[in-house]
Amino acid sequence: MNNEKKIYGITATFKTPDEIINAAKKVSNAGYIHFDVNTPYPVHGMDGAMKIKPSKLGFVTLVMGLSGAAIALLLMFWTMSVDYPIVIGGKPFFALPAFIPITFELTVLLATLSTVGAMIALFFRLPDNQHPLHDTEYMKSVSADKYGVVIEAEDVKFDEKSVLDFLKTLNPISTEIVFYPVVEEYPIFQPKFIMFLIAIAIVVSGGTYFSLNKLTIITPFNWMMEQDRVNAQSPSELFADGRGMRTPVEGTVAKGFIPYPYKGQTNPTEVLANPFLPTKENIALGKAKYFTYCTPCHGDFADGDSRLRGQFPNPPTLHSKRARDFSDGMIYHIITNGQNVMPSYASQITRDERWAIVNYVRVLQRAKNASDADLIDMNKEAGSNVAN
Amino acid sequence: MSQTDFHYQKKELPASLSRLGIIIFVVGTVLSLLAFFVDQERAIFNYLVTYMMIVSIGLGSLFLIGLEYIAGADWSTPIRRIPEFFAMLLPVLFVLVIPILVFNHDLFHWAHKEAVADDKILQGKAPYLNETFFIVRTFVFIGLWSLFYFVMTRNSRKQDETKDQTLTKKNIRLGAIFIPVFALSITFTAVDLMMSLEPHWFSTIYGVYYFAGTVVASLAAITIAVILLKEKGYFGSWMTNDHLFSLGALLFAFINFWAYIAFSQFMLIWYADLPEETFWYLTRWNGGWVFISLLLIVTHFLVPYFALLTQPSKMNPKVLKFIAVWLLFAHLLDMFWLIMPNMGSMKSGYIFSWIDLVFPIAGTGLVIFVFAFAAKKANLIPIGDPKLKRGIDFHL
Incomplete structure (x- = not known):
C-alpha cells in the first residue's frame, strides 16, 4: 500500500x-x-x-x-x-x-x-x-x-x-x-503553448472577421432607411420624363392659402374691406411688421426718408393727400400686388399681418396730419386724468 | 423493511359505535321531520345539503379506491377498508334520494311547467331539465356507483380468504372503467342537483369544483376514521406517521386544488362581468351571505393550508385529526353556500334558523351507523392483498 x-x-x-x-x-x-x-x-x-x-x-x-x-x-x-x-x-x-x-x-x-x-x-x-x-x-x-x-x-x-x-x-x-485521486501537475505557461494560443487567436479572429464581414455579410437592420418611395429632388423611372417631383395639377390650391384674385389690377379696392378693427393689439402687430418690412424704404414714420440713402429709389411719403385718401383696400392691394418699383410682399407677410400694417399706416397718417379736433379730443382724454 | 411476517387478528368494532350512530341518526331524523312541518321549503333545501355531503363522502371514497388500484399505490393498501366502508353509503342513496324527487317542486324552478312556459331559456334547456329524464339520470348514476361498489368490494373481500392475485387485476380493470364513469356521473350529478337550482345560470367548471370538494370531504372522513382506529389500537403497531403524512399530503393537495378551481370559476366570471353570470356571485354577496362567502375562503382554504403546510404537522395525528374534522365542516359549509342562496326567501340575505343545524346531525348518525355496519362484515385490513406488505412497510 x-x-x-x-x-x-x-x-x-x-x-x-x-x-x-x-x-x-x-x-x-x-x-x-x-x-x-x-x-x-x-x-x-x-x-x-x-x-x-x-x-x-x-x-x-x-x-x-x-x-x-x-x-x-x-x-x-x-x-x-x-x-x-x-x-x-x-x-x-x-x-x-x-x-x-x-x-x-x-x-x-x-x-x-x-x-x-x-x-x-x-x-x-x-x-x-x-x-x-x-x-x-x-x-x-x-x-x-x-x-x-x-x-x-x-x-x-x-x-x-x-x-x-x-x-x-x-x-x-x-x-x-x-x-484521493492523484492530481498531476501540467505546466501551462510554456513558450510553445503560449505561441500556439496566440497563433490560434490570430487565425480565429482573422477568420471570424473575414467570414462575417466579407464572406457572409448580413446587412444589419437599417431602421427603414431604404424604402421604395421617391425622395424629394431625385429621379424616378415611373414617369416618362424621369423626374420624381411633379408640378401640381392646374388650379391646385395649397393648404391654408386663399388665392388673391386681383393680381395685376390697378384698382380693385371696392371689394376689399379691412376685417380688423384698429385695436391696441392689432396696431401693435402692425407696428412690429411695419418696422420689419416697410421701414427700410418708407422710413420709420412713413415719410419716405429711408435708410437706403439713395442706393435705391426712395418711395414717396405716405402723408400726401393722395396716399391719405387711399382706401384701406387700396393700401392692402399695393402691399399684396406691389406698385411701380415696390415688389409684392404677399409671400413674406400674411394676409392678417398686411391688414394690421394698413391699420398702423393709418395711425402714422393721422399722427402726422392731426387736426384741431384731434387735439381737443386728446385734451379731453388727458384732462380727465390731470386736472379739471 | 422488516422481515417479520404480519399477523392479523380481527378485532370487532365495539357495538356501542353502531348504537351511537343509531341514536344520533334517530335524534337528527326526529328534529328533521319537525323541521319539515315547520318550514317545508327550507327543510328540503337543507336536506339536499346533507344529501350532497353524504354523496361526497361515499362517492369520493369509491374514487379513492379506484385510484389506488389503477395508480398501484402501496401506502394506502392497508387502510383501503376504510374508504370501502364509507362507500357503502352509495347504495343507501337509493333511499336517501327519494325525498328530493318527491319534493322536487320546492327545489327546482325548472320543474314547474307554468314557469317553463313563459321562459324561452328554460324551454331551450327543457330537453335536459325535465322531471322524467332527471329521475332516470339520478337512479342510473346511483345504480352505476352501487354496482361498482358491490363488485369492487366483493373482489376485495373475497381476496381476504382466497389470496387470489387475479382479483387485484380485476379491480384494476374495474377502476380504470370506473374513473371515466365517475368523472361524467359526478359532473352531471353536480349540475342536476345543485347547478340546476338556478337554471338560468351556468358554469362549465362546476362539476370539477364539486369533485374537488368531494375528494377533500372523503379524505377528511377517511383520515378521521384512520386516526381514531389507530388511537384505539385497531390497526396494530405497524402504522407509522408516514402513512398519516400521505393522507395529510393528499388532503393538502386537494385543498389547493379546490381553491384553484374555485378561484378559476370566480375570476372568469368576475373578469367577463356578464350579467347572466355575475348574478350568481352577487346573490352570495347579499346581506349576511357575504360573511359566509368570506368564511368559506378562510375555512376551506386559508386555515387548512397554513395548518398543513409543514411536514411535521402532516405527521402529527392530533393536528391532522383536528384539520380533518375542520375540513368536513368546511365542505358542509361549501355545500350550504352552493345550495341555500338559491332558496327564494334567502336570496336577499342569510337569516339563521335552527333548521339549518338538524340535518347534518342525522347525516352524521347515518354515516357512523353505515360505517359500523360495513365494518362488522369485513376485516379492517385487506389481508389477502398482494400489496399489503409493501404498504405496511411504507416509509417516506
Whole structure:
C-alpha cells in the first residue's frame, strides 16, 4: 500500500435494498457520522436508517415562494396602479383577482427554480468533477445494480483497520479502499503553448472577421432607411420624363392659402374691406411688421426718408393727400400686388399681418396730419386724468 | 423493511359505535321531520345539503379506491377498508334520494311547467331539465356507483380468504372503467342537483369544483376514521406517521386544488362581468351571505393550508385529526353556500334558523351507523392483498 496516498474512505457493496437499509442502520448505530449511501434509485426509509435530519431545503422554497408572490404583487401594483394606470375592462386600478394568476405563477416559478438550484449548488455542492468516488469500481457497481455504503476518513472514529473489519461483519459482497485521486501537475505557461494560443487567436479572429464581414455579410437592420418611395429632388423611372417631383395639377390650391384674385389690377379696392378693427393689439402687430418690412424704404414714420440713402429709389411719403385718401383696400392691394418699383410682399407677410400694417399706416397718417379736433379730443382724454 | 411476517387478528368494532350512530341518526331524523312541518321549503333545501355531503363522502371514497388500484399505490393498501366502508353509503342513496324527487317542486324552478312556459331559456334547456329524464339520470348514476361498489368490494373481500392475485387485476380493470364513469356521473350529478337550482345560470367548471370538494370531504372522513382506529389500537403497531403524512399530503393537495378551481370559476366570471353570470356571485354577496362567502375562503382554504403546510404537522395525528374534522365542516359549509342562496326567501340575505343545524346531525348518525355496519362484515385490513406488505412497510 502506498503511504503517500490519502484515504478518502472505505466502501462496501450489497446486493439488496433490505441489506443496505440494515447496513446503514448498523453504521449509524456504530456512531459514524461522516458516511454516505449510494444506491441506483432512492430507497424508501433511508433517511430514518441513516438518521438524517429533515432537510432545510423547504425554507429556501418558502422564502423564495414568498419573494415570488411579493415581487409579482409589487410589480403589478407599481405598473398598473401607480406608474401607468389604465382602465382595463372597467376594473379598478388595483384589480387583485386579475393579479392572482400571475402572482401564483411567479410564486411557483421562483420557488421551484430556486429549490432545484439550491439543491444542486448548496446541498449537492455540484458541479464537482473531482470527487474521489468517481471512476472507482464502487461507483460503477452502485450506479448499476448494487447498493453501497462508504465510511469517510473525515469521521473522528475512522481507523482503516477497524472500519474495514466492521464493514466485513455486515457481509458485503465487496469492500474497497478509496484514495484521493492523484492530481498531476501540467505546466501551462510554456513558450510553445503560449505561441500556439496566440497563433490560434490570430487565425480565429482573422477568420471570424473575414467570414462575417466579407464572406457572409448580413446587412444589419437599417431602421427603414431604404424604402421604395421617391425622395424629394431625385429621379424616378415611373414617369416618362424621369423626374420624381411633379408640378401640381392646374388650379391646385395649397393648404391654408386663399388665392388673391386681383393680381395685376390697378384698382380693385371696392371689394376689399379691412376685417380688423384698429385695436391696441392689432396696431401693435402692425407696428412690429411695419418696422420689419416697410421701414427700410418708407422710413420709420412713413415719410419716405429711408435708410437706403439713395442706393435705391426712395418711395414717396405716405402723408400726401393722395396716399391719405387711399382706401384701406387700396393700401392692402399695393402691399399684396406691389406698385411701380415696390415688389409684392404677399409671400413674406400674411394676409392678417398686411391688414394690421394698413391699420398702423393709418395711425402714422393721422399722427402726422392731426387736426384741431384731434387735439381737443386728446385734451379731453388727458384732462380727465390731470386736472379739471 | 422488516422481515417479520404480519399477523392479523380481527378485532370487532365495539357495538356501542353502531348504537351511537343509531341514536344520533334517530335524534337528527326526529328534529328533521319537525323541521319539515315547520318550514317545508327550507327543510328540503337543507336536506339536499346533507344529501350532497353524504354523496361526497361515499362517492369520493369509491374514487379513492379506484385510484389506488389503477395508480398501484402501496401506502394506502392497508387502510383501503376504510374508504370501502364509507362507500357503502352509495347504495343507501337509493333511499336517501327519494325525498328530493318527491319534493322536487320546492327545489327546482325548472320543474314547474307554468314557469317553463313563459321562459324561452328554460324551454331551450327543457330537453335536459325535465322531471322524467332527471329521475332516470339520478337512479342510473346511483345504480352505476352501487354496482361498482358491490363488485369492487366483493373482489376485495373475497381476496381476504382466497389470496387470489387475479382479483387485484380485476379491480384494476374495474377502476380504470370506473374513473371515466365517475368523472361524467359526478359532473352531471353536480349540475342536476345543485347547478340546476338556478337554471338560468351556468358554469362549465362546476362539476370539477364539486369533485374537488368531494375528494377533500372523503379524505377528511377517511383520515378521521384512520386516526381514531389507530388511537384505539385497531390497526396494530405497524402504522407509522408516514402513512398519516400521505393522507395529510393528499388532503393538502386537494385543498389547493379546490381553491384553484374555485378561484378559476370566480375570476372568469368576475373578469367577463356578464350579467347572466355575475348574478350568481352577487346573490352570495347579499346581506349576511357575504360573511359566509368570506368564511368559506378562510375555512376551506386559508386555515387548512397554513395548518398543513409543514411536514411535521402532516405527521402529527392530533393536528391532522383536528384539520380533518375542520375540513368536513368546511365542505358542509361549501355545500350550504352552493345550495341555500338559491332558496327564494334567502336570496336577499342569510337569516339563521335552527333548521339549518338538524340535518347534518342525522347525516352524521347515518354515516357512523353505515360505517359500523360495513365494518362488522369485513376485516379492517385487506389481508389477502398482494400489496399489503409493501404498504405496511411504507416509509417516506
